[in-house]
Amino acid sequence: MIQQALLAVFLAFMVGGFVLIWDSPPEAFLRQTSSQMDENPQADSYMTAVTSQRFSALGSEQFKLSSPRIEFFQGEATVNIEQPRFIAKGDARHPIRLTANSGQLDNANGRLDLNNNVRAEMTSDGGPAQLTTEQLSYLIDSSVATTDQPFNLLTAQGKASGTGLKVDLVKETFAIQSKVRVTHDPR
Numbered sequence: 001m002i003q004q005a006l007l008a009v010f011l012a013f014m015v016g017g018f019v020l021i022w023d024s025p026p027e028a029f030l031r032q033t034s035s036q037m038d039e040n041p042q043a044d045s046y047m048t049a050v051t052s053q054r055f056s057a058l059g060s061e062q063f064k065l066s067s068p069r070i071e072f073f074q075g076e077a078t079v080n081i082e083q084p085r086f087i088a089k090g091d092a093r094h095p096i097r098l099t100a101n102s103g104q105l106d107n108a109n110g111r112l113d114l115n116n117n118v119r120a121e122m123t124s125d126g127g128p129a130q131l132t133t134e135q136l137s138y139l140i141d142s143s144v145a146t147t148d149q150p151f152n153l154l155t156a157q158g159k160a161s162g163t164g165l166k167v168d169l170v171k172e173t174f175a176i177q178s179k180v181r182v183t184h185d186p187r
Contacts, residue, residue: 110140127156143169158184
């Protein structure tokens with residue numbers, strides 16, 4: 001009698017499980033997507049060991065970009081760049097060399113945004129200068145670089161630091177926004 005009761009309970013559980021699975025929608029058996037995948041989307045396409053150049057309408061070289069990997073996303077005007085090495089010539093008399101750990105190039109708006117360990121090397125009439133910061137935006141057509149982050153600028157005549165900077169390479173001007181600290185050593 002106990003064996004028959006146990007068999008009946010076991011069969012009831014089996015039939016109940018079968019009905020539960022049969023009536024469940026297929027989505028119930030799929031794994032839920034994590035929010036981490038939404039934060040780090042996969043590129044639609046990518047290129048490795050990239051070297052690219054852009055020329056003006058008159059045929060002069062505007063910039064040269066190299067990177068170990070560039071990622072493209074469908075429907076977006078920007079590309080993600082790993083460890084970009086960017087040399088801008090444009091209308092400035094002296095080229096600027098930009099490096100960083102990562103960046104985004106918006107070719108439609110002519111803007112390069114660099115992030116993490118950004119370094120800019122430039123030359124002016126006063127000699128070479130080196131800028132370091134954590135974020136820098138460079139407008140390709142106007143040869144203007146800006147940051148709202150803390151920066152350090154080292155030149156042959158001294159060093160400067162502060163928060164927020166605008167560098168116009170055509171006019172060869174530097175505008176520091178706040179927390180200015182400058183040491184000048186005329187030689």
